[in-house]
Amino acid sequence: MGSIPKVAIVYVVDPYHEDAIAKLQSQRNLTVILPGDPRIKSYHTDATHILVRSETTIGEADILKARNLKAIIKQGVGVDNIDLQAARRHGVIVCNTPGINSESVAELTLALALSIARRVCEIDRRVRNGEKVIRSKTLGHSLFRKTIGVIGMGNIGRVVAKKWVGAMEGKVIAYDPYAPDSAWDDMKDVQRTAQLGELLQQADLVSLHVPLTEQTQGLIRKEEFAMMKSNAILINCARGGIVDEEALLDALREGRILGAGLDAMDVEPPSLEKYGNTLLDHPGVIMTPHIGASTIENQSRSGIAAVDILCKLLRGEEVESRLT
Missing domain, CATH: 3.40.50.720 (NAD(P)-binding Rossmann-like Domain)
Incomplete structure (x- = not known):
């Protein structure tokens, strides 16, 4: 050189x-x-x-x-x-x-998903507040052999999919209208779909890994939440603006999804002033201040x-x- x-x-x-x-x-x-x-x-x-x-x-x-x-x-x-x-x-x-950043963001994606499914942060808060937590009445959800829907077939989405198969022995369904036909051809455990709705209907965990563009702004809205399973978890370790936060709050309050892990929000870093009476008021929500790459x-x-x-x-x- x-x-x-x-x-x-x-x-x-x-x-x-x-x-x-x-x-x-x-x-x-x-x-x-x-x-x-x-x-x-x-x-x-x-x-x-x-x-x-x-x-x-x-x-x-x-x-x-x-x-x-x-x-x-x-x-x-x-x-x-x-x-x-x-x-x-x-x-x-x-x-x-x-x-x-792929490995570190993928790690956080799985950490948020598991924490929501097993109610880790919710139970920790209750213990710290002095509440006696009764185990039989505080059941979580197992993610073992469940289906992850990966939206965005770039580097991060690929690592998330690999970790999911390795750790959970789960199924992967992927959606990305811009990725070439050959994307992820070497990953035999991935089902690719051309329809976002198909992914949302099948996935137990929906994980976002797309940039914020005109095409992805508001990608997940009221209509998309209506397609998801009632015990589904949404993870956004990508960018704020991809998820309609008002629609997300409605879906959570109405029990249309189980929970959400957000490392990217409309307002960053997240604050009590912005989210204290809305998303942060829901026990099934975990927010982190865009720390996916922060190792x-x-x-x-x-x-x-x-x-x-x-x-x-x-x-x-x-x-x-x-x-x-």
């Missing part, structure tokens, strides 16, 4: 793992501005490259102000916090780090991957995850 040919001014506008920072600072010909430095707020002045996560939104106004900006590298898969069309119009490269191991891997992409760009090499 060649060396970085000239000086670049790199702003790390969101927190990155120390391993990624160490690798970045080891590169020659880079000026690196880290989180906590007061200059971060004025990155528009001279940034040539930006390393970002989900905390910072970069819109067209930011891109127009940052006249020296050449590239934005996003740690993680989702790029809905970056105006891709504006970046494309103004010649700014945008890259992400797909595939690296020590994954933050190190994905941060280093973002730095590697930056270095490739600076050396003039091709990057597979380039989006603009």
Whole structure:
């Protein structure tokens, strides 16, 4: 590999793992501005490259102000916090780090599903409140050999499906109208459907793994909840906005589904002010503040991957995850 040919001014506008920072600072010909430095707020002045996560939104106004900006590298898969069309119009490269978060997001998906099915968080709260929990009157649901419906046949959905078969010996039904016909051909335990309704009617667990787009906005609404089993669990470890939250609340209150695990909501991070009298008031709901990728191991891997992409760009090499 060649060396970085000239000086670049790199702003790390969101927190990155120390391993990624160490690798970045080891590169020659880079000026690196880290989180906590007061200059971060004025990155528009001279940034040539930006390393970002989900905390910072970069819109067209930011891109127009940052006249020296050449590239934005996003740690993680989702790029809905970056105006891709504006970046494309103004010649700014945008890259992400797909595939690296898959294991950690899949782990959280199963953790939420099992916690809801076995009423772990609900029972824990009752014990902490001093209630005597009678076991015979506090039965959960087994997920062993049950059916998972995976919506979105990308990297994360694939790992979720594999873990489900391995851990639960369960059936997998998958829906993704945009995935190629050959997607998941090597996974013999997967039934693919072209109809979302078919998946919803069969699944004991419905797990969302799609980006937020015009096509997926409000994908799960009142009509979709009406198709689901009364003991079904919905998991959203993807993006807020995919689920109609008012319809979800109605479905929960009316007993049309068993519960929901939400790592992605309309309002993030979730708060008592927003959800205290609605979704958080239901015992079958678990909310986490978009922590699917938040393991020590994954933050190190994905941060280093973002730095590697930056270095490739600076050396003039091709990057597979380039989006603009």
